[in-house]
Amino acid sequence: MTAARGWSTAVIATAVLLAILLVLGELPPWRFALALAVVGLLVTGWFVFGLRRADDPRGSLPLVAVTIVTVGLGVAVTPTLAFMQVLAYPIAWMFMPTFRRGVVANLLLALAVALGYLVSLGTAPDDLRQIAITVVLSLAFSMAMGFWIARIMTLGEERGRLLAELQGAQEQIAALHRDAGAAAEREHLARELHDTIAQDLTGLVMLAQRARREGAGAVETLALIEENARGVLAETRALVAAGASVETGETRVDVLSALRRIAERFQRETGITVTVQGPERLVLPRDLEVVVLRCAQEALANARKHARASRIEVGLVAGDGAVRVTVTDDGIGFDPADAPDGFGLPGMRDRLAIVGGSLTVTSAPGEGTRLTAEVRVQELAL
Numbered sequence: 001m002t003a004a005r006g007w008s009t010a011v012i013a014t015a016v017l018l019a020i021l022l023v024l025g026e027l028p029p030w031r032f033a034l035a036l037a038v039v040g041l042l043v044t045g046w047f048v049f050g051l052r053r054a055d056d057p058r059g060s061l062p063l064v065a066v067t068i069v070t071v072g073l074g075v076a077v078t079p080t081l082a083f084m085q086v087l088a089y090p091i092a093w094m095f096m097p098t099f100r101r102g103v104v105a106n107l108l109l110a111l112a113v114a115l116g117y118l119v120s121l122g123t124a125p126d127d128l129r130q131i132a133i134t135v136v137l138s139l140a141f142s143m144a145m146g147f148w149i150a151r152i153m154t155l156g157e158e159r160g161r162l163l164a165e166l167q168g169a170q171e172q173i174a175a176l177h178r179d180a181g182a183a184a185e186r187e188h189l190a191r192e193l194h195d196t197i198a199q200d201l202t203g204l205v206m207l208a209q210r211a212r213r214e215g216a217g218a219v220e221t222l223a224l225i226e227e228n229a230r231g232v233l234a235e236t237r238a239l240v241a242a243g244a245s246v247e248t249g250e251t252r253v254d255v256l257s258a259l260r261r262i263a264e265r266f267q268r269e270t271g272i273t274v275t276v277q278g279p280e281r282l283v284l285p286r287d288l289e290v291v292v293l294r295c296a297q298e299a300l301a302n303a304r305k306h307a308r309a310s311r312i313e314v315g316l317v318a319g320d321g322a323v324r325v326t327v328t329d330d331g332i333g334f335d336p337a338d339a340p341d342g343f344g345l346p347g348m349r350d351r352l353a354i355v356g357g358s359l360t361v362t363s364a365p366g367e368g369t370r371l372t373a374e375v376r377v378q379e380l381a382l
Helices: 003-024 029-053 061-077 079-094 099-121 125-217 219-240 255-270 286-307 345-354
Strands: 273-277 311-319 322-329 358-363 369-376
Touching: 003 029, 003 079, 029 061, 029 079, 061 079, 061 099, 079 099, 079 125, 099 125, 125 219, 125 255, 219 255, 255 273, 255 286, 255 311, 286 311, 286 322, 286 345, 286 369, 345 358, 345 369
Parallel strands: 273 311
Antiparallel strands: 311 322, 322 369, 358 369
């Protein structure tokens, strides 16, 4: 039910009840007719000045003025019409734009009722006492109701403001989540490009250089170039398809077998001897498996580009709720504190951090390098 319909129902119900009281009051004909005219004025005032302003927060000052005058006139005609106060006081509150103006309207209404009583009842001491008690009690009740309504409205406005702020904050959080998701996706794609396609293209460049040096006898090297180029194409398609998984030649193999495939391919490309040791048939959850293999690939790629190594050892260890892959080379080594930024060591650390893992780098100039990537697992499938 809308506010306008509710108020209309209240006005009509009050008018009907007043008409019944007037009929039962056995008033003189002229007073009865005048009282009915006052009731009609109340109803007319509502439909002319109030109906269209029921939902307007600015209220309707003409409706309040007509109601005050009507109630004063009604009580002056007959005290029975003092019953109009049950409708007049709420109108004085609800159709004034501010709380202070509502208080003023209530005071004016109480004054109009008092003047009406003086006309209809007289000024005898007993009548004055009865008028004072009736007017004060009615005004006090209306004031209490007004303060309660004002408090409820204030709380409603406060809650509305807080709700609007909350919705705004939620929208900001959602926007931040979208931005963070987009940034994380870009970082993920950058890592995938570096760990797969960039490394494969580097290998192709090195193989092409080797084929140039070999001249007409580069048949085997050219076969490797073709194989690696096909691998790059497969990796690219996987990224486009949002797969970006480590290619091991099978849909799912154990970690050691995947490391061996990576090592064999690396050895064919570079001529560097690579040995792989670890437990057979170790299967990890897919996300952890990708991290372990990516770290091994990155460590081998770093060794190829920087270490000048002749031998590399890849070790896989599982136990105590963790899996560790260690890549050790006999190259020139470096100072980890002076390692340049990029998607080498920082990229591996970021990738491991996503799954709660860690990276340890042990190296020194002239002493080779050992990289250990560790991930925590709850259960190991052997």
